[in-house]
Amino acid sequence: MTAPLCVSFLWHMHQPFYKDPVAGEYILPWTYLHAIKDYYDMPAIVEASPEARVTFNLVPSLIEQLLDYAAGTAVDPFLVRGKMAPADLGEDDRLFILENFFSANRQRMIEPNPRYLELFSLAGQGMPGTSRRALRRLGDQEILDLQVWFYLAWTGEAARRHFPVFGELIRKGRGFTAADKELLFETQRELIGRIVPLYRRLQEEGRIEISVTPYFHPILPLLCDTEIAKVALPRAHLPRRPYCHPGDARVQVKKALSYFEELFGARPRGMWPAEGAVSDEALAIMAQEGLCWTASDEGVLAHTLPAGLGREREAIYHPYAFSQEGRDLGMFFRDHLLSDLIGFTYSQWDSERAVQDFVSRLQGVRQRSHGSRVVPIIMDGENAWEYFPVNGYPFLTRLYRAIEKTPGLETATFCEVLERVPERRALGHVHPGSWINANFAIWVGHxxxxxxxxxxxxxxxxxxxxxxxxxxxxxxxxxxxxxxxxxxxxxxxxxxxxxxxxxxxxxxxxxxxxxxxxxxxxxxxxxxxxxxxxxxxxxKPIKRQHAPGFVREPSSSITPAITGAVTDYFEWLGAGLYDLTKLSSAMHAGEGTLQSLYYGFDRDHLYFRVDGVHSLEKVLGAADHLVIHLSVRGRWRVELDPGRGEGELQIEEGAGWQPSGTGARWQVGKIAEAALPLAPLGLLPGDGFLVSLFLERDGAESGRWPVDGELLLVCPGEGMEPE
Structure with missing residues (x-):
């Protein structure tokens, strides 16, 4: 009988070290927020799925912060202001709350909660410059409701099922009291206190494996020598004085292993190096410190093997052994496509359809790649779920169940794979790179x-x-x-x-x-x-602050012909421009479909032009739509159907989109161009408005720019050209 194909999930749990170790204060709140949303939910879902065997990778500096919050000793400016009575808040504190307590996914976390959405509208819907004006519209009760809803919206689905308090507060919805808020924070602290014990218990029961990352999540190859970046990018401009301290890399590894053993009672056998970044020197350190396995991305393997991955990418579905100086280190290479489907695509699909698609792809791997034994699915274990309905709970529970019910498939931890599959493919050298483009350009060179x-x-x-x-x-x-x-x-x-x-x-x-x-x-x-x-x-700041993807503002009025092709270079020369490739997911969803967004005005129209990485007429199918969303005195949208050249602007009314009676023109060819009348939108010179762009394919969203949020554009006045 043919051995089953092991599906090995690794969920990487990480936040940077937000705590200033001297001042003892946290600068940003994301460890706390992901704790109540993801760090509890993810193992709780596994606990409720008896068939699932998965690997969780925990970064020691993250665990240190979780324990700080659980002990109630974390000093977090978000929590401090969240817990304060509205009457005790000064104007700056209230402004802080209005500017930060809507930091949540609008589609999945704000809009499903009527009171939170109402407060979002009262506060100006995140439009820059509106918070101070909104202070007059929000009294003490509105501020109290906002304090509760920010932390309640971030609470995960498994947490809501296991702690009835959260469900009771959601049902109450508004008019919260000081006692309600105190109970919310007490329960969340209790939840955070259960996180580390839950991971430990599941590992002791053999339900999960816990692996580790070097203590503060450094890029190990760059600690060893920043010059290693030139292997993949020979022309890269690197620091004038190289950082070359392999001892620092070793200490980060040793410190992580010791902390893990102290906390979980056993030495970890596996390590996901930060960002899947590997080099021969970094791998040698891991092997010398006694680790059994590590992992990286298929792109690294493709650059390592002389013949690449093979026609069916068969090479990535086997365990490997990196050998140096008589020491072997098991290696796995993540399936980039399957991992990214979960990370970036399935969030906009129906959960059942997404699970069926994923399982079908796994069956395809088993049928095509003879002798294959493992499919490594390695990805961020926290950031994807805020884009899924119900924090990914329906998707994950169905996924674990479906894999185990499918003949020939089973979930397995990486240590279990090493035990079941004794043969290893030998590697004496590995291409130095990370999970992003098999190089280190994200961390050095700019x-x-x-x-x-x-x-x-x-x-x-x-x-x-x-x-x-x-x-x-x-x-x-x-x-x-x-x-x-x-x-x-x-x-x-x-x-x-x-x-x-x-x-x-x-x-x-x-x-x-x-x-x-x-x-x-x-x-x-x-x-x-x-x-x-x-x-x-x-x-002085190192970071230069500018809007994402921003290239230029409009410099003159334009009146382009709407043809779907660049008929005159000067047509769009005065337009504003955004680079859409800079507005894709911060986790690098892969090469995008769209490249540039131009926008401009004349006295009567607002114009948009969208360029693709390739000609849009070759990329878009007959059923595909580019959809432009606008927020300006209401929410509007227009679907650029490749098969038509005109249609109606739609306006959001109640729970759906309705025809507005206002016509729009467009053409989709090599590029997409659209003309929208200004008057019905109510746009006046100097008005700001929000824009986002969607690609809908097969009835589902398959791309969004920006990935989270909207672009703020400004309708210029008559003095635009002199300015």
């Missing part, structure tokens, strides 16, 4: 990223010169010097990958300056703890 590495190198060099204790700690020795230990902790926290992720133009976050401040704060702590003067450059 001016901002390089400045970060140079500041890190400078701080490390000064610390070692000035303190033997720090030098000893960085070599892995025990040192009884509290200030040196704190300085070393700050330095290691600054080695984390997340700071470099947000530097440069790759990704956008409204909190990018907060990440920048955290990185510089960690380095400033190093100097201050050792009695050294903080360099002036650390007092």
């Amino acid at each position: 001016r901002e990223k390089n400045l970060g590495w140079e500041d890190l190198e400078k701080a490390r060099r000064r610390a070692v010169q000035e303190s033997r204790a720090v030098a000893g700690l960085l070599e892995g020795r025990e040192v009884d010097d509290p200030a040196a230990r704190l300085a070393c902790t700050s330095l290691q926290a600054a080695q984390g990958s997340d700071w470099f992720w947000w530097y440069g133009d790759d990704h956008y976050s409204a909190h990018a300056l907060g990440f920048d401040l955290l990185f510089r704060s960690h380095l400033m702590n190093v100097y201050r703890l050792l009695g050294l003067t903080v360099p002036d450059e650390l007092l």
Whole structure:
């Protein structure tokens, strides 16, 4: 009988170290919010699915923060303001709440909750500059309801099922009391306190395997030597002084293993290196520290094997062994397509249809790839679910059940795969790269990223010169010097990958300056703890703040011909422009369909032009639609049907979209062009309005720009051209 195909899920749980270890305060709230939404829900779903065997990867610096919140010792400015009585809030505190307590997915977390949506409207629907004006519209009861709804909306579905308090508050909906809010936070703290024990118990029962990442989530190959980036990108501009400290990489690994063993009572056997980033030197460190397995992305394997992945990508469905100096380290390579379908596509599908599609693809792997034994599904275990209905609960429960009921498929942890499949394909060398494009460009090479590495190198060099204790700690020795230990902790926290992720133009976050401040704060702590003067450059932001994907504002009025083709170069020369490739998911959903969004005006019309990565007439099918959404004195949309050249603007009324009686023109050819009349929209010179773009395929959303949120555009006045 043919052995079953093992489906090995690895859910990676990670947040950067938001806590300033010296000040003892958290800068951003995401560890707490994902704790109540995902870190409890994910193992709870496995517990409720007896057939499931999965791997959870926990980053030690995340666990440290979870335990801090569970103990009630975390000082979090979001929590502090959330717990304050509205009457005690000053104007700045209220403004903070209005500007931050709608930080939630609008479609899945705000709109399903009528009172939260009502408060969102009262507060200006997230339009910049509206919060201060909204202060007059929100009294103490509205603020109290908002405090409750922000944290209630972030509460996961399994948590709601296991803690009745959350359901009772949701049913109440509005008019919350101080006692309601106190009960909410008490219950959430109880929930967070159960997270680590739940993981430990499930591992002891053999239901899950827990793997680990180096302590502060650094890119190990770059700690070993930033110059390794040139293997994949020979022409990359790298830091002027390389960061070359393999000992730092080893200490991050050793510290993670020791912390894990202390917390869970057993040494971990597997390690997901941060961002799947590997190199021969990094793998050798993991092998020498006694780990049994690690993993990376199929792109790394494709660049490693002389013949690539093979016609059916068959090469990725086998365990490998990286061998060096007599030590073997098991290796797995994630199926990029299947992992990203969960991460970026299935959230907009009906759960049953998504599960059927996924299982069908697994059956296809088993049929096509003879001798294949494992399909590694490795992905972020927290960020995807806010885009799914009900936080992904229906999808995951059905998925686990469907796999086990399908002949020839079964879930298995990575250690179980190694036990069942003794044969390994040997690797003596691995291409240095990460899960993103099999290189390290996300973390080094841009001016901002390089400045970060140079500041890190400078701080490390000064610390070692000035303190033997720090030098000893960085070599892995025990040192009884509290200030040196704190300085070393700050330095290691600054080695984390997340700071470099947000530097440069790759990704956008409204909190990018907060990440920048955290990185510089960690380095400033190093100097201050050792009695050294903080360099002036650390007092200024590294991050240049600008809108995601923004290229230029409109510079003149335009009146293009709506033909679906570029008939005249000068037609769109005065238009505003966004780079849509910069507005895709921060987790890199893959190469996008759309490339650019142009927008412009004349006295009567608002114009849009959408360019694809390839000609749209070749990319879009007859049933595909590009849909433009506008928020301006109401919500509007227009579907650009490739088969028609005109139609009606739709307006949102009640629970659905209705014809507005206002006509619009468009044409979809090599490009898409559309003309929308200004008058019915009520747009006046100087008005701001919000725009988002959707691609609908087979009746389901398959792309969204920006991935979360909307673009703020401004209708210019008559003085646009002189400006």
